[in-house]
Amino acid sequence: MLSLKNFWISKKISKFLNYTFLIFLIFNININKSFSDNLEMGEATIQQMIIEAQKHAIDTIKLDPNKRSLKIELLIKKYINLDFMSKATTGTFWKKASETQKEKYKAALLKQIVLTIEEHLNTLATLSYKPTISERRGKKLIYVKGRIEDPNKKKPSINLLWKLAANKNGSFLILDLEIEGISLVSSQKAEAVSILRKNKGNFDVLLNKMTRDN
Amino acid sequence: MTKKYKLLFVKFITALFILNGCSNSTKFTSENKDPFEKINRNVFQFNKYLDQKIISPITKTYVKKVPAKIRSGVSNHLQWMDTPHTIINSALQTDMENTILSSAKFLLNGLTLGFYDLDKGETVIKKRDFGSTLARLNVSEGPFLMVPLIGPKTTRDLTGTILDRQNMATLSSNSIDDLNLTEVPINIIDKRSKMSKTLDNIYLSADPYVKVRSFYLQNRRNEIYSKKYIENKNSDLDAEFEKLLD
Numbered sequence: 001m002l003s004l005k006n007f008w009i010s011k012k013i014s015k016f017l018n019y020t021f022l023i024f025l026i027f028n029i030n031i032n033k034s035f036s037d038n039l040e041m042g043e044a045t046i047q048q049m050i051i052e053a054q055k056h057a058i059d060t061i062k063l064d065p066n067k068r069s070l071k072i073e074l075l076i077k078k079y080i081n082l083d084f085m086s087k088a089t090t091g092t093f094w095k096k097a098s099e100t101q102k103e104k105y106k107a108a109l110l111k112q113i114v115l116t117i118e119e120h121l122n123t124l125a126t127l128s129y130k131p132t133i134s135e136r137r138g139k140k141l142i143y144v145k146g147r148i149e150d151p152n153k154k155k156p157s158i159n160l161l162w163k164l165a166a167n168k169n170g171s172f173l174i175l176d177l178e179i180e181g182i183s184l185v186s187s188q189k190a191e192a193v194s195i196l197r198k199n200k201g202n203f204d205v206l207l208n209k210m211t212r213d214n
Numbered sequence: 215m216t217k218k219y220k221l222l223f224v225k226f227i228t229a230l231f232i233l234n235g236c237s238n239s240t241k242f243t244s245e246n247k248d249p250f251e252k253i254n255r256n257v258f259q260f261n262k263y264l265d266q267k268i269i270s271p272i273t274k275t276y277v278k279k280v281p282a283k284i285r286s287g288v289s290n291h292l293q294w295m296d297t298p299h300t301i302i303n304s305a306l307q308t309d310m311e312n313t314i315l316s317s318a319k320f321l322l323n324g325l326t327l328g329f330y331d332l333d334k335g336e337t338v339i340k341k342r343d344f345g346s347t348l349a350r351l352n353v354s355e356g357p358f359l360m361v362p363l364i365g366p367k368t369t370r371d372l373t374g375t376i377l378d379r380q381n382m383a384t385l386s387s388n389s390i391d392d393l394n395l396t397e398v399p400i401n402i403i404d405k406r407s408k409m410s411k412t413l414d415n416i417y418l419s420a421d422p423y424v425k426v427r428s429f430y431l432q433n434r435r436n437e438i439y440s441k442k443y444i445e446n447k448n449s450d451l452d453a454e455f456e457k458l459l460d
Contacts, residue, residue, distance in 0.1 A: 087458050115418070119411050137452050140459050153335055154286070163451075165459055175455055181436030181444060182429055183451065190428040191421045209420035 038172075039134045042142040042164045045172040049079045050129045053117070057125035072121070073114050080113070081165070081173035082106050088175070089188040093196045093203070101203040108210040109188070124148070127155075140165045142172065247357065248427065254360035258423045261365060265406070265413070273406040287329040289404050294320065294328020295397060296341075299378050303342035307350050315339050341437070345374025349438045358427055366430035 056075055060068045086106045087094045097105065131146040144162040161178040176185040192206055199205040248254065277285070297320040304312040316339045322332050348370050349355075356369030367375065406413070419425045435443050 084455075084458060088455065112419075116415060119415060137448070138456050140456055141452055143448075156335070163455065165455070176451075180433065182432045183447075186432065186451070187425060187428040191419060191424045194424045195421055206420065212420075 038142060038166070039136060041166075042144050042162075042172050043131055043134050045079065045164065045174075046144045046146065046162050047129075047131065049075075049174075053121065054125050057121045061122070069114055069118060072118055073110060076110065076113055076117065079174055081167065081175055082110060084165075084173075084175050085109060085185060085188075088185050089192050090196065091189060091193050093193065093201050096201050097203045101207065104207050105203065105210075108207060112188075112210065127151070137163075141175075249357050250359065254358065255423050257360040257362050258426065260362060261360065262417065262422070264363070266417075269402060269406050270410070270413075273403050273410060276403050277407050277410075285404070285407070288400060289408075290323070290331050291328040292397065292401050292404055294323050297328075297339075299344070300339060300342045303344055303347045303378075304340075306347045307342060309340075309342070312340050312342065343371075343374050344377040345371035345434075346438045348374055358431065360423075360426075366426055368431075368434070371434065 052075055056071060060071050063071070083106070086102065086109055089109065090097070090105065094102070127148050127150055129146055129148055131144065134142060134144045137143055142164045144164060146160050146162070148158045148160060150157070159180055161181075162174055163176040163178075164172045164174055167173050176183055178184070195206045195209060196203070280288075297316055300316045301313055301320060304310075304316060315337050319333055319337050319339060323330070326332065345368075353370050359367050359369060359372060361367050361372060364372075364375070416422050416425050416429070435447075
């Protein structure tokens with residue numbers, strides 16, 4: 001009698017374990033699938049942006065410089081997380097800024113990114129982009145690595161690393177770009193924080209300096 | 215080199231090492247660790263003035279007047295002249311693959327005195343200097359310095375640059391030393407022509423000095439520490455980014 005009971009209990013346990021394993025398997029497959037989906041989406045975002053940038057470079061070459069800048073600005077806005085970048089580049093000082101200062105800083109930062117991209121846009125049109133590897137980092141981040149190559153092999157190739165994360169709508173936006181290991185967010189942060197520290201967190205001084213030559 | 219100059223050289227290197235010792239012993243000095251910032255900023259202004267008034271106009275004329283093929287040849291030759299540093303330092307760092315590859319490339323391109331890359335960029339060699347050798351020996355980075363005419367350096371890299379020059383002077387003949395002297399200004403113009411867009415962009419930034427320091431330190435650490443440093447840096451940044459995304 002006792003052995004029958006034991007047999008029944010062990011059967012129950014084994015059933016329970018089987019179900020648990022099955023649930024774990026389904027859950028794991030789903031997670032892995034969503035991770036690989038995210039990686040693919042991240043890679044596709046970068047590919048799409050490069051294609052659009054190269055097309056822009058050719059299409060806007062004869063445009064008035066201001067109109068060209070405006071078009072590039074629209075393109076960049078579509079792919080970067082400007083709110084995040086503004087927060088990341090000002091550190092703890094961001095909380096102390098007023099809403100107007102925050103908006104002005106975002107505009108100035110965007111202008112700087114546009115200027116940098118504008119300078120290299122014509123060169124980019126003649127080069128080719130090759131994605132190399134992408135990886136998931138932590139809970140939210142995705143790294144997409146790639147290389148810009150000269151088809152004629154006259155210029156050395158440039159290694160790029162895009163850091164992305166999904167926004168509330170589920171589309172991936174760029175948080176940072178590393179060119180040959182140099183992080184644009186880190187460089188901008190070093191600059192902004194140094195000015196803010198020297199001026200006791202006064203955002204207006206930083207904004208004046210950023211917009212001085214633009 | 216006369217005895218007097220030798221003594222001066224030894225004193226200078228010792229001073230740099232002492233200066234290095236003033237820094238904390240951590241491997242990666244924080245970007246804000248810049249005890250000589252005030253002096254460095256003045257030197258940066260001086261370098262910027264020289265660059266904008268003399269070097270940049272010469273570079274623009276050089277790019278405008280000299281055909282791209284010749285410029286590329288000059289650039290190849292300068293890189294070739296620099297290869298012995300890589301060979302010596304790769305050997306000192308026991309990176310045998312890089313030592314062999316750079317030696318082979320040096321000998322092969324030596325047929326054209328380095329003006330033409332016979333290898334057509336197929337062999338990628340990692341540039342190595344005495345600064346990176348010192349880093350391998352766990353010598354700390356030391357404070358950031360802005361050196362007149364040379365530009366950004368850390369005390370360790372400045373020591374390395376001087377020792378590299380000294381090595382070459384010991385190994386080479388007087389005629390090669392004279393050739394090196396003429397090549398210094400050409401090297402400056404060649405490097406400036408390659409970095410013109412970046413430098414002009416830096417000058418337009420809110421704080422050009424901090425931007426140069428940040429670019430230099432990030433780039434140099436990537437070159438020296440490679441994977442280990444990149445992984446450390448990325449892990450720190452990831453944590454910071456995730457926190458901001460919450």
